[in-house]
Amino acid sequence: MTQTIIWTIAILTLLGVVLAVVLYLVAKKFKVEEDPRIDEVEKVLPGANCGGCGHAGCRAFAQSCVEAPNLDNNFCPVGGNDVMQKVASVLGLEVAAKEPMVAVVRCNGTCEMRPRTNEYGGYNSCRVKAALYSGDTGCAFGCLGCGDCVAACQFGAISMDPATGLPVVDEEKCTACGACVKACPKSIIELRNKGRRNMRVFVSCVNKDKGAVARKACSAACIGCGKCAKVCPFDAITVENNLAYIDFAKCKLCKKCVAECPTGAIHAVNFPVVNKPAAPAAPVQAAVPAKEAQPADQPKAKEE
């Protein structure tokens, strides 16, 4: 009995020692040379592996940072400037602070504004729906409302508003990783500068149809009339393919375009509420009286 135990222990110990030596030699022989800084960089990264930086995960990003001569083309949107500062200090490089970004949903076609023209009965996915047809409203550009962006967001920052049928971005949680931008088959979501004190002005529409067609499909659509571009003192607005776009780098947040827009397609968010009516209420008010005035104005504005 005792003999068996002694033999067992002896054989196992011997085996362990021999294998340890083998493993040691193998590890020595086939050692992969890796920059130790990759591990260090990876440690300071958020570890979400979201892919927002354009790399396969945090480790791939770390490797790219270590190999690149500077950090100009590498940015971790989740960690933001703080994390990039840490990465820079690990690598002994300089990094310029980037403006924080946020995802912005550029569709204002709520259920009231954009009446449904047909019923979709297929699989509940924007991609599937977009592959089949233009959607269950008259607008071929607007939000399909199946929530692919919600599913794509790893940070729980997007939710569907059942009242409007449109996605809502939680600015606190949004890391601007861009997953929702890629998930949206209609390219409605855009990453924009967060703006001074989170204040932003943007065109909440991507409809490229001619004014009358866009208007018929959705009463909150951008009709490309060009009034906003004319009133903008900073040249920040361009109108192309019947659609206005505000360059966030040039926009000084004067909100003149918001007041000018006949359909309320331009949104101003997070501005302090003064005596004037707040921005979100504007579309509803503007939509009614502008109806008769618009079609006549629109071609004129375009010719000029």
Place this chain on the structure above:
Amino acid sequence: MMKTFSIGGIHPADSKISKDCRIEVLPLPSKVFISMAQHLGAPAVPVVKAGDKVKAGQVIAEPAGFISAYVHSSVSGTVKSVGPRKDIAGNNMVHVEIDVEGDEWADGIDLSDKLVTEIPEDVKAILEKIKLNGVVGLGGATFPAHVKLCPPPGKKAECLILNGAECEPYLTSDYRIMLERSREIVVGAAIMKHVLGGCRTVIGIEENKPEAIRVMSEAVAELQKSAKGYEGISVMSLKKKYPQGGEKQLIDAVMGRQVKSMGLPIDVGAVVQNVATSLAVYEAVQKNMPLVTNVLTVTGDCLPADRQHNYKFRIGMPLSYVAEYAGGVPEQAAKIISGGPMMGKAIANPDAATVKGSSSLLYLTAAQTVRQAESACIRCGKCADACPMGLEPFLLNKYARNGMMDELEENAVQDCIECGCCLYSCPANIPLLDIIRIAKGDVIRIIRGRAAQKK
């Protein structure tokens, strides 16, 4: 024993309600809208502008690449505009809008009914005529016909198969042309056979159309007796099974050969053309008539017998005009489909214009179309039994939902022909096809990307 394809398939009720309705010619509307994307491949480029006078049969758009096709005006009149208009799916596509004035045809088009049985000798001239007259495959995919009739170097066609299966329920347009234009179809077949170097030609028709089998056989026998160049053409009766009209399934049924994964029919020596394409080839080569008309079926269970129709239409007529002429949309109709109920597309925009490949206006009731709630997969394997490509849709569904691209490719999702047999047979109402179709697109993109990288 009657032949059919070897794996999978389903047997939906054939519902050919309109099969006894003769083809009627639709009167001209006041306006037509001719789409630039009536074929597979790059949309054609318009060569007319607003204000131009056009005649019926005149070229109004030229192909924009190798896989593209000419588009002709289907009416005479004045071009009112060239610009975006919503197509059947509601997406913008460039259309040429023409105000109809009279019905004057371009020069050189033979409008008589006389059957021309003599087959021209010059193969190049025939192909050029097919190309210039904008002939595309009318079996559903609208692939430019001349491209299919030019096998790549080193490959030889051994068998031309004419697809008269019309396996989709409800549709009867092919059936009617087989009855009413049988001899023209056979001449078209003989022309294509000549182009392909005189191979064997088989006209495959499903057994549920005995009348068509009889009429087509008679036409073949008659032409073989009276003219030259018709030897080796035969009619084959096929067992009824959906999707017999699928290219690969028809090759399997007729020749007993299987096209390998990602392969083309020509790899096994087959060229498949629809009977309607054959008719279009006849018109193009013998009559110099461009493809500006086709036949569509107006049908549905909710239509009374006297309102079922088969119409010869000119391309560009709005679907709503056809529906209006046929007596309006029935009240019980919940969905209008262009094409058959299995593979057709729901019409999101009824004002959309008809195109070369339009084959039906099918009215389905709510009970026929509204989907039941999805439940969990019970692993019954019905989808795998039904799949005519031998795939396992339940597995592909799982992989697709989890984004497992490697596994999807290993399990040949790229071979899916989108026939809908899996969805039809699933007792748990899982939207298998919707999910697999997207995954197929992704995988094909990956395969193409890899091939491009190698080059």
